[in-house]
Amino acid sequence: MVKASVLGASGGIGQPLSLLLATSPLVDELSLYDVVNTPGVGADLSHINGTAKITAYLPENGAGLEKALTGCDIVVIPAGIPRKPGMTRDDLFKINAGIVRDLVTGVAKFCPKAFVLVISNPVNSTVPIAAEILKQHNVFDATRLFGVTSLDVVRASTFVADVVGGDRTKYRVPVVGGHSGETIVPLLSQITPSVDIPADKLDALVNRIQFGGDEVVKAKDGTGSATLSMAYAGFRFAQALLKAAKGETGIVEPTYVYLPGVEGGKEIQEIVGGLEFFAVPVELGPSGAVKATNPLPSATDYEKKLLNTAYEGLKGNISKGVEFIAAQNSK
Numbered sequence: 001m002v003k004a005s006v007l008g009a010s011g012g013i014g015q016p017l018s019l020l021l022a023t024s025p026l027v028d029e030l031s032l033y034d035v036v037n038t039p040g041v042g043a044d045l046s047h048i049n050g051t052a053k054i055t056a057y058l059p060e061n062g063a064g065l066e067k068a069l070t071g072c073d074i075v076v077i078p079a080g081i082p083r084k085p086g087m088t089r090d091d092l093f094k095i096n097a098g099i100v101r102d103l104v105t106g107v108a109k110f111c112p113k114a115f116v117l118v119i120s121n122p123v124n125s126t127v128p129i130a131a132e133i134l135k136q137h138n139v140f141d142a143t144r145l146f147g148v149t150s151l152d153v154v155r156a157s158t159f160v161a162d163v164v165g166g167d168r169t170k171y172r173v174p175v176v177g178g179h180s181g182e183t184i185v186p187l188l189s190q191i192t193p194s195v196d197i198p199a200d201k202l203d204a205l206v207n208r209i210q211f212g213g214d215e216v217v218k219a220k221d222g223t224g225s226a227t228l229s230m231a232y233a234g235f236r237f238a239q240a241l242l243k244a245a246k247g248e249t250g251i252v253e254p255t256y257v258y259l260p261g262v263e264g265g266k267e268i269q270e271i272v273g274g275l276e277f278f279a280v281p282v283e284l285g286p287s288g289a290v291k292a293t294n295p296l297p298s299a300t301d302y303e304k305k306l307l308n309t310a311y312e313g314l315k316g317n318i319s320k321g322v323e324f325i326a327a328q329n330s331k
């Protein structure tokens, strides 16, 4: 019996992500939680003749979150405001930091052993916030907390195929670092199946992967950011985790994790200048993150330059999240 929950289920990502989870044979119960509209979204999804039972909750002064989360094995969090043109993901911190703090407090209380998948931006900071909250409640297990960076991986496969041709579903690109602009580092020298990116196309391709989110924000012209591709990517990661939890082996997906708490992470932490959070391809298993793989030593000189820039950006983003919680504790 697998219970999944989507927090922010009525939103642009939440609805299509919930649709995908509702039709997954790996989910037995899907609980939808949002501050608005979950009765309607829940009624709608409950007419699908899938295997998942659909439940839907509004806050009800805290009781709704408790009911949504109790018994959950996996919690996906796309709650929070999206960007408008001209904004950075960090501009979302002011509002989304508090939303993630409160929702993860619910996770700590009502389903402390669940896998937690954070989509809400800025991921580089909201995942450290989630970790601090779970630590505060003495339930932090780094192998169960994931920043979802799958959209960068999905985009990388698509954009590589746009440049070199071939089957876009087959390219696997290790994308490491974080999830914003220059903290997103695609290791294009390690694509499988291997491809040669023409030297004169490399800068533009890397830039497109790093700033792919901006393309959508611009095209949506003030109405939000990527939702459908994000739902696809978020479902892809959730599904990988659920398959691994059921015992399927050999599943490796890039994700933003707390390095010191994942096997293989400490050695990566030394390379990335001591950063505690970093996205790398992670082997998934029944308990979540089984092993962080380390593609960094094989990075080309070109990629090492990108990595150095990413380290700088991430450092500030991570401490901003950690300090946000520390400041609240000292009040």
Ligand SMILES: NC(=O)c1ccc[n+]([C@@H]2O[C@H](COP(=O)([O-])OP(=O)(O)OC[C@H]3O[C@@H](n4cnc5c(N)ncnc54)[C@H](O)[C@@H]3O)[C@@H](O)[C@H]2O)c1
Pocket (backbone or CB within 6 Å): 007, 008, 009, 010, 011, 012, 013, 014, 033, 034, 035, 036, 078, 079, 080, 081, 082, 083, 092, 096, 099, 102, 103, 118, 119, 120, 121, 122, 123, 148, 149, 150, 151, 152, 179, 224, 225, 226, 227, 230
């Ligand atoms: N990780 C990624 O790759 C990635 C990709 C795309 C978007 N995002 C981020 O995901 C977030 C959501 O984007 P969206 O387009 O779905 O936004 P949206 O505004 O369409 O939906 C957000 C939903 O969150 C709900 N919400 C707000 N506060 C809440 C709370 N306290 N509890 C529960 N629900 C709450 C809102 O009611 C809304 O339904 C944004 O922060 C966006 O930047 C991340």
Ligand SMILES: O=C(O)C[C@H](O)C(=O)O
Pocket (backbone or CB within 6 Å): 082, 083, 089, 121, 151, 212, 213, 214, 216, 217, 225, 226
């Ligand atoms: O660009 C955004 O703000 C949303 C998301 O992080 C994305 O990469 O599409």
